[in-house]
Amino acid sequence: MAKFAKKKDGDLPAVSTASLPDIVFMLLFFFMTVTTMKDSSLLVENTLPNATEIKKLEKKDRVIYIYVGKPTQEYQKVFGTEPKIQLNDKFASVEEVGSYILAERAKKPQELQNVLTTALKVDRDANMGLIADIKQQLREVNALKVNYTTYEGNAFNNLQ
Amino acid sequence: MPRRKGAPEVNAGSMADIAFLLLIFFLVTTTIETDAGLDRMLPPMEPPEEDVVIKQKNIFTVNINKNGQLLVEDELMDLKNLRKAAMDFLENGADGSCNYCKGRKDESSSDNPTKAIISLKNDRETKYSTYITVQNELVGAYNDLRNRESQKSFGRDFTDMEAEYLNPETPSNVRDDLKDKVKQIQDKFPQKLSEAETTSN
Numbered sequence: 001m002a003k004f005a006k007k008k009d010g011d012l013p014a015v016s017t018a019s020l021p022d023i024v025f026m027l028l029f030f031f032m033t034v035t036t037m038k039d040s041s042l043l044v045e046n047t048l049p050n051a052t053e054i055k056k057l058e059k060k061d062r063v064i065y066i067y068v069g070k071p072t073q074e075y076q077k078v079f080g081t082e083p084k085i086q087l088n089d090k091f092a093s094v095e096e097v098g099s100y101i102l103a104e105r106a107k108k109p110q111e112l113q114n115v116l117t118t119a120l121k122v123d124r125d126a127n128m129g130l131i132a133d134i135k136q137q138l139r140e141v142n143a144l145k146v147n148y149t150t151y152e153g154n155a156f157n158n159l160q
Numbered sequence: 161m162p163r164r165k166g167a168p169e170v171n172a173g174s175m176a177d178i179a180f181l182l183l184i185f186f187l188v189t190t191t192i193e194t195d196a197g198l199d200r201m202l203p204p205m206e207p208p209e210e211d212v213v214i215k216q217k218n219i220f221t222v223n224i225n226k227n228g229q230l231l232v233e234d235e236l237m238d239l240k241n242l243r244k245a246a247m248d249f250l251e252n253g254a255d256g257s258c259n260y261c262k263g264r265k266d267e268s269s270s271d272n273p274t275k276a277i278i279s280l281k282n283d284r285e286t287k288y289s290t291y292i293t294v295q296n297e298l299v300g301a302y303n304d305l306r307n308r309e310s311q312k313s314f315g316r317d318f319t320d321m322e323a324e325y326l327n328p329e330t331p332s333n334v335r336d337d338l339k340d341k342v343k344q345i346q347d348k349f350p351q352k353l354s355e356a357e358t359t360s361n
Contacts, residue, residue: 012171013168013169014168015171016167016168023178027182048197049288049289049292049293050292051197051198051292051293051295051296052296052300053198053296053299053300053303053319054196054197054198055196055197055198055199055322055323055326056195056196056323056326057195057196057197058326058327058328059328060195063195117199119195119197122288123288124287124288124289124292125287125288125289126287126288127284127285127286127287127288128282128283128284128285128286128287128288128291129284129285131288131291132282132284135202138202139202139203139204139205140205142204142205143202144201144202144203144204145199145201145202146199146200146201146202147197147198147199147200148197148198148200148292148295149195149196149197150196150197150198150292150296152196155292155293155296155297156239156240156293158289158290158292158293159228159239159289159290159293
C-alpha cells in the first residue's frame with residue numbers, strides 16, 4: 001500500500017508554466033499585427049439620419065471617410081458649436097477636403113483609385129451649406145461617387 | 161529513477177478560461193460599423209459639350225427651404241406625399257411610347273421615364289436630416305417603380321437583385337445573369353436626379 005499512500009498525500013504536480021510565455025507572445029504578435037492605428041476617434045457628434053433605400057458599402061478599403069458634425073462636449077470650448085469637418089484625427093476646413101481626398105487616393109493601390117467611394121458621415125443636425133461646400137470640393141477633385149452614410153430606419157423619424 | 165516517467169502532465173483546464181477571455185475581448189472591441197447609406201453620383205465639374213434642351217414638363221422640381229418645407233412643382237407639399245408624386249411624374253408617359261407605364265398620360269407632365277428628370281434644390285440652411293429624408297423618398301420612388309417592373313418580368317425585387325449583383329461573394333455565373341436583368345430594369349427607369357447648387361436666399 002505504500003505506493004497508494006504516497007500518491008494520496010502528495011500534492012498535484014506543479015503545472016509547467018513553460019509555455020505561458022509562448023502564449024503571451026502569440027497574443028502580443030497577434031495584436032501587433034491586427035491593430036490598425038487608422039481608426040480615428042470621433043471628435044464630432046455623429047448621429048446619422050435614418051433611411052430605408054440604403055445600399056451597403058461593400059469593401060472598406062475602397063472607402064474614404066469624412067465626418068461632419070458639432071464638436072463633442074470637450075472640444076466645444078475651443079471650437080464652438082458650429083458643425084465642423086473631421087478628416088482622420090483632426091478638424092479641418094472646407095478647403096482641405098480636396099487635398100485630403102487626393103492624398104488618400106494616392107495611398108490606395110493603383111487599381112482601386114478609380115473605384116473609390118467617399119462616405120459622408122454627417123450628423124443629422126448639420127446644415128446643407130457645409131455639405132454643399134464639401135460636395136463642391138469633391139467635384140473639383142473628381143471624387144464623384146459619394147455615399148451618405150445613414151442608419152437603417154424609417155426616414156420620417158429624421159424630422160422629429 | 162522517478163524522473164524517467166517524463167514531465168508531469170500540464171493542467172489544461174485554464175486553457176478554456178484563456179480562450180473565453182479572448183472571445184469576450186473580441187466581442188467587446190469589435191464594432192459593427194453602420195456602413196450603409198444612400199449612394200449618389202455628383203455631377204462632373206466640366207459641363208457637357210452641347211447644351212441639352214429639356215422641356216419644362218420633363219423636369220420635376222423639388223425645393224427644400226430652410227425650415228424643411230417642400231415646394232414641389234411650385235406647390236407646397238407634405239413630405240409624406242412626395243414619393244407618390246414623384247412616381248406619378250416618372251411613369252406619366254405622355255408621349256405614349258412607354259408601354260409599361262401606368263401613369264395618367266397627362267400632357268403637362270413627363271413624356272417618358274427615360275426623359276423624366278427630378279431636380280432637387282435646397283437652401284444652405286436646410287437641415288441635413290431633412291435633405292436625407294427627401295433623397296430617400298426620391299430614391300424610393302425609383303426603387304418602387306423598378307421593383308414593380310422587376311416583379312413583373314423576373315418575379316423578384318429589383319433592390320434584391322441589385323444587392324446580390326453588387327455583393328462580391330456572388331458567384332460570377334449568377335452575377336452575369338443578374339447583370340442583364342439589372343441593366344434591363346435600369347434602362348426602363350433610369351435614375352436622373354439632378355442637384356443644383358444650393359441657394360442662400
